[in-house]
Amino acid sequence: MKLSNLLSEKRPAILERWFDVVLETYPADTKNFLQKQNNQFANPVGHTIHQGMESILNGLLSGSDLQEFSTPLDNIIRIRAVQDIAASQAVAFILSLKKLIREELEKSQRMDSFIKELSLLEDKIDTLVLMSFDIYMQCREKIYDLKANETKRLTYRLLQRANLVCEVEEPGPQQND
Amino acid sequence: MAKFSAKPKDLAKIRYTPPKTEWTETPVEFREHMFCHSAKPKDLETVGFPYGRAWSAKDDDWKLPDNWEQIILQGMKDLLGKYRSFQLFMDICVRCGACADKCHFFIGSGDPKNMPVLRAELLRSVYRGNFTLAGKILRKLAGARDLTVGVLKEWWYYFYQCTECRRCSVFCPYGIDTAEITMMGRELMNMIGLQLGWIGGPVAACYMKGNHLGLEPHTIKSSIEFFLDDIETLTGIKIEPSFNRKGAEILFVTPSGDLFANPGTYTAMGYLMLFHELGLDYTWSTYASEGGNFGFFTSNEMAKRLNSKIYAEAKRLGVKWILGGECGHMWRVLSQYMDTWNGPADFMEVPKSPITGTVFDNAKSMKMVHIAEFTADLIKHNKLKLDKSRNDHLNVTFHDSCNTSRGMGLLEEPRYIINNVCNHFHEMPENTIREKTFCCGSGTGLNASENMELRMRGGFPRANAVKYVHERYGVNLLANVCAIDRATLSASMDYWVPGVGVAGVHELVGNALIMKGEKERTQDMRLEPLPEKEGSENV
Ligand code: SF4
Ligand code: SF4
Numbered sequence: 001m002k003l004s005n006l007l008s009e010k011r012p013a014i015l016e017r018w019f020d021v022v023l024e025t026y027p028a029d030t031k032n033f034l035q036k037q038n039n040q041f042a043n044p045v046g047h048t049i050h051q052g053m054e055s056i057l058n059g060l061l062s063g064s065d066l067q068e069f070s071t072p073l074d075n076i077i078r079i080r081a082v083q084d085i086a087a088s089q090a091v092a093f094i095l096s097l098k099k100l101i102r103e104e105l106e107k108s109q110r111m112d113s114f115i116k117e118l119s120l121l122e123d124k125i126d127t128l129v130l131m132s133f134d135i136y137m138q139c140r141e142k143i144y145d146l147k148a149n150e151t152k153r154l155t156y157r158l159l160q161r162a163n164l165v166c167e168v169e170e171p172g173p174q175q176n177d
Numbered sequence: 178m179a180k181f182s183a184k185p186k187d188l189a190k191i192r193y194t195p196p197k198t199e200w201t202e203t204p205v206e207f208r209e210h211m212f213c214h215s216a217k218p219k220d221l222e223t224v225g226f227p228y229g230r231a232w233s234a235k236d237d238d239w240k241l242p243d244n245w246e247q248i249i250l251q252g253m254k255d256l257l258g259k260y261r262s263f264q265l266f267m268d269i270c271v272r273c274g275a276c277a278d279k280c281h282f283f284i285g286s287g288d289p290k291n292m293p294v295l296r297a298e299l300l301r302s303v304y305r306g307n308f309t310l311a312g313k314i315l316r317k318l319a320g321a322r323d324l325t326v327g328v329l330k331e332w333w334y335y336f337y338q339c340t341e342c343r344r345c346s347v348f349c350p351y352g353i354d355t356a357e358i359t360m361m362g363r364e365l366m367n368m369i370g371l372q373l374g375w376i377g378g379p380v381a382a383c384y385m386k387g388n389h390l391g392l393e394p395h396t397i398k399s400s401i402e403f404f405l406d407d408i409e410t411l412t413g414i415k416i417e418p419s420f421n422r423k424g425a426e427i428l429f430v431t432p433s434g435d436l437f438a439n440p441g442t443y444t445a446m447g448y449l450m451l452f453h454e455l456g457l458d459y460t461w462s463t464y465a466s467e468g469g470n471f472g473f474f475t476s477n478e479m480a481k482r483l484n485s486k487i488y489a490e491a492k493r494l495g496v497k498w499i500l501g502g503e504c505g506h507m508w509r510v511l512s513q514y515m516d517t518w519n520g521p522a523d524f525m526e527v528p529k530s531p532i533t534g535t536v537f538d539n540a541k542s543m544k545m546v547h548i549a550e551f552t553a554d555l556i557k558h559n560k561l562k563l564d565k566s567r568n569d570h571l572n573v574t575f576h577d578s579c580n581t582s583r584g585m586g587l588l589e590e591p592r593y594i595i596n597n598v599c600n601h602f603h604e605m606p607e608n609t610i611r612e613k614t615f616c617c618g619s620g621t622g623l624n625a626s627e628n629m630e631l632r633m634r635g636g637f638p639r640a641n642a643v644k645y646v647h648e649r650y651g652v653n654l655l656a657n658v659c660a661i662d663r664a665t666l667s668a669s670m671d672y673w674v675p676g677v678g679v680a681g682v683h684e685l686v687g688n689a690l691i692m693k694g695e696k697e698r699t700q701d702m703r704l705e706p707l708p709e710k711e712g713s714e715n716v
Contacts, residue, residue, distance in 0.1 A: 030287040033278050041606045042278070045287060078673070082633040083287060084208075139672075143210060143633070146668045149628040151292035154664060157400055157437040 003105075003117035004061045010104050014097075015057055021096045025089060031113055045079055052076040057097075060124060069128055074135050081139035091132040098122050187412050204327055205334040207234045210630035213337060213623065216377030221370060223381040224479060227368030234333065239326070239345070246324050250307055252368045256361050257308065263361050266353045267304045270297065276345035276355065278532065281616050282338050285634035287514060293345035293355040296335050300362050303328060333371055336362035338631060340623055341474075342579035342616035359621075364476045372475060375625035379471040383483050387466045388433035394420075394463035400436045401461065404446045407704060409699045413696035416453045418461060421494065425460035426531060428491050430545075431502025432469040432660035435681070439664045443702040444503055446680030447690075451552065451683065454692050455532055455560070459500065465490035468507040474622040480510060481518040487511075491544075498528035499545040505578035505659035505683050506620065508547060512585045516543045533558040547581075549658055552686060553590040556597045562691040566598050570708045571654045572601040574646045576639065576666065577614035578659035588612075591658050591682050598689035603650040609642035619665035632665065633672050640673030648675050655679050 007014065023031045034046035052072035059068050080090035105111045105118065152159075197415030218229030232240050242248065257264045276293040278284065283291035290296065302322035305312030313320030322328060341356035366372070382391030392400070398420055405416050419425065431448065435441035452459055467485050472479035491499055501511065516522070525544040528537040535554045537546045555561050573595055579588040588611050595602055609615050646652040655666055655677055663679055670677045687702045701707055 026287045027289050029289045029292070030283075034287070038280060039608065041609050041638070041642055041645070043284065043589075044638055045284065048641070051670075079637065082285075082630050082637075142672055143629050146629050146633075146671055149671065150626050150664070150668050153667060154434075154438045156439045157403060157442055160403065 003114040003121065004063070005106060006110070006114070007101065007104065008061050011057065011061065014100050014104060015054055015137055017100055018057065018093070018097055019053055021100075022049055022053070022093045025085060025093075048075050048079060053093075056094075056128070060097075060121060066124075066131070067126060070131065070135075073128065073132050077132050077135040078139050081136050082143070087133070087136055087140075090136055091129055094125060094129045094132055186560065190474065205331050207330075207334070207405060208630075209349060210629075212334065212631070213625045214374040214626050216370075216372040216374050220374075220377040220381035221372065224482075226367060226370065226372065226383050226475070228368075230370060230535040234330075239330075239371070241326070241329075242369055244577065245329075247624075248368050249324060249329075249365050252365045253304065253361075254308070256364065257304075258691075260357075260361075261359055262354070266297070266355075266358055267301055267308075267349050270294065270301070270353055271351070273350065274464050275348045276353070279345045279348050280339075280355075281342070281344070281618055281638045282340075282635045284436075285618070285637035286338075286603075287517040290331070290335055291338060293339075293349075294393055296339055297353070297355050297358045299328070299332055299335055300358055325710060329366075332362050333366060334337060336366070337373060337623065338635070340579070340616045340618065340620035342620060342636065343583045344504075344613065344616065347583065347612055360477075363474065367475050373622055373625065376471050376474050376622035378621075379469075380475060380479060380483065381413075383467050383471065387464050387486060389467055389471060390433055390437060392433060392436070392466065394466075397433075397436060397461075397463045397466055401449070404442065404449055405541075408450055410704060411700055411702070412450070412692055413428075413699065414450075414453070414692055414694060416449055418452070419459075420461050420463055422460040423494050423627060424492060425458055426497050427457060428465065428494055428496040428499045429459050429461055430468045430487060430499060432507055433467045434469070434660040434664060435502065438660075438664050440667065440678070440684070440703075441660050443684040443687070444663070446702055447683030447685075448502060448548065449686030450690055450692060451561075454690060455555070460494060460496070462490050462494065468501055468504050468511075470507060470510045471622055472601045473506060473510050473540070480514065484510060484515055485519045487515065487545075488522050490582040491522065492524050493641055497526045498540075499525070500528075500548060501545050502550060503549055503658040503660065503683060505580035505584075505661055507580075507660075508587070509580035509584035511545055512543060515545070530554055532560050546619075547585075547587060547590070549581075549587060549590040549594060549682060552683070553593045557569055561686075561687040563598055564691050565598055565689055567688045567701070567707060568685055569601070571598050571599060571680075571685070572603070572651045572652045573654045573656050574603050574643065575610070576605075576617070576655055576657040576662060577610055578657060578662055579614060579616050579620060581658055582614050583612055587658070591656070594682055595656055595685060598685045603645050603646050603652055605642040611641070615639040615642065617659075617662050617665045618669060620661055624661055624665050628676065629668070633669065636665070636669035637673060639666075640669050643670065643677055644674045647674050653677055656682050656685060658682050 023034055026034060028029060034043060037043035037046060039049040052075045055072040056069055105114060214236050215232055221229035228242050230240050272294060274294060280291055280293050302320055303324050305319055306321035306323055311319040336359050339359040341359050343354055343356045346352060346354040379389035383389050386393060409415050435445040469484050470480050472483040479581060522544045527541050528544060528546045530551060533554055540546050575592055575595060615638040617639060619632045643655055653676060655670060663681055666679045670679060684702050699707055
């Protein structure tokens with residue numbers, strides 16, 4: 001049996017426990033809401049995070065390419081980047097997946113036979129953490145960008161009147177990009 | 178340095194749960210990007226607001242007046258006596274929780290103090306402690322609190338994390354309107370000089386110059402002249418609007434933001450084109466040059482003072498009625514307060530469209546009509562020639578502004594217009610539109626730039642619904658009838674749903690409007706090339 005097969009069987013349980021790790025970072029009342037409100041528009045945070053985690057877990061178990069993870073990671077981190085938590089906390093949930101997976105393996109008492117596969121999977125999880133840090137930084141930088149762009153938009157005609165607007169060519173897409 | 182000795186298995190046990198202290202005992206922490214700058218002393222002085230001083234929310238010492246508690250408690254007593262609704266809202270909440278998860282700031286931030294019921298409780302606990310017998314005797318048991326500097330800081334933080342959108346009130350079985358509680362909270366804080374710069378500045382400018390940006394008459398004129406040049410480039414038609422013209426039939430008042438801020442400027446161009454095409458006998462005013470009213474975010478009295486210029490200017494010019502541009506809070510103030518504050522405006526007539534003959538009975542007393550009502554009526558009577566296909570590059574959804582939807586019930590008209598000027602329109606999900614619409618996240622003077630993180634939190638529920646129609650139907654334009662939305666949703670889309678633009682409804686009207694004698698349009702209102710029209714041979 002392959003590791004991914006074993007884990008796939010446990011997938012729903014792992015996902016719920018993993019989601020719980022994120023929920024634990026919120027106050028109790030909020031946790032309750034994020035967990036119980038099923039409407040995706042009434043509870044966009046809970047829904048987006050849960051859905052993103054599900055895609056990530058599925059991707060890991062089915063051996064998806066790394067780029068497949070960027071959308072779900074972005075969806076989650078973009079939210080966490082504007083909530084009251086430290087950068088480390090915003091991405092910490094990804095690391096916790098390692099622990100959850102190890103716990104499952106311990107339960108099955110077959111840790112040894114999977115050790116090689118497990119280390120590959122854990123490497124991938126580490127890479128996801130690094131990707132998440134990049135996304136987090138991009139989101140935070142975006143906040144500054146938004147401020148600058150907004151100021152420009154708000155005063156556009158005033159600048160135009162004062163002849164301060166000049167046409168700037170947008171840089172074209174980089175080659176090999 | 179201490180050695181790091183945790184073993185991996187211990188690391189796995191780290192709990193990330195925040196400290197579980199009672200909400201009443203968790204102090205607020207002011208972080209950058211989460212709060213607004215404070216008002217400049219000179220702006221407060223200009224309008225006679227007290228206790229202007231240099232201070233910042235981050236400072237330990239807010240330099241409060243010595244008797245600040247007394248001022249607030251006396252103020253609270255006065256407001257309770259003046260507004261029955263305030264007294265009622267303090268007394269009747271049963272803490273059923275129906276409102277708790279309806280606020281965009283709670284949904285986006287996960288901070289329980291953004292639950293409307295808790296937001297109200299910030300004030301209510303002090304009310305209980307000082308104005309009810311049970312609170313005075315039972316104190317904490319009855320949910321009562323003393324008014325301390327910590328409590329005041331909490332008020333400031335959380336009453337400036339409420340956009341007075343009234344979404345929570347839609348769900349409250351008792352109709353408790355937390356927006357009004359926030360208004361009271363802000364009015365009280367105003368009594369001791371705790372106001373936002375982004376509110377205080379526009380209020381002072383509006384008081385002195387008639388508009389939030391402090392633009393003088395010649396600046397307003399020359400700004401509109403810029404639009405006229407662009408319109409000429411676009412259509413080949415030279416438009417000559419009038420300013421401050423006595424004897425015009427209609428006075429047109431719109432938020433000043435649309436004269437300067439993109440993308441609102443394109444909406445203003447749409448107005449100019451429409452009025453020209455109709456040959457409307459109307460005038461702009463460089464004095465009543467602001468439809469918006471940031472005074473509304475400070476105190477009832479200030480809002481009334483700033484509003485008074487609208488009827489005064491209508492009287493001076495001798496117009497028959499007033500037409501108002503696309504805005505949100507402007508309309509809440511106009512349709513719910515203007516007549517009572519500064520009316521009766523019986524020197525004017527009941528508004529009647531000179532083009533269709535429709536009498537706007539809904540504005541019988543106020544004498545002011547929303548442009549969406551006016552234009553929808555024109556379309557209904559077939560008075561406009563429209564080429565919808567000029568908006569074919571746009572796949573549109575509509576954001577109901579809190580104030581026009583919940584504040585005045587303007588739900589159908591903008592949709593009717595959009596459907597008549599665009600071929601591609603998709604609604605967002607039912608629980609995010611119309612009366613249940615989600616706020617842009619930046620209304621009531623919270624559209625400063627320094628609080629961008631807060632704005633992104635509050636804007637997420639709206640953006641999430643936009644993202645859904647963007648992914649599902651390819652929506653690429655978020656239309657609305659509010660000047661603040663046009664500014665704030667642009668930032669929100671930029672963060673949450675890149676690829677979706679923002680526009681006023683009358684920008685879309687301007688695109689579609691076939692004007693007499695116009696040249697073939699090759700550009701849209703933004704002077705960007707119109708893409709080839711699909712399936713059309715004669716373009
Ligand atoms: S819904 Fe109304 S009664 Fe219920 S907790 Fe909220 S404000 Fe109080
Ligand atoms: S009025 Fe709007 S922002 Fe204020 S508490 Fe209610 S839902 Fe939240």
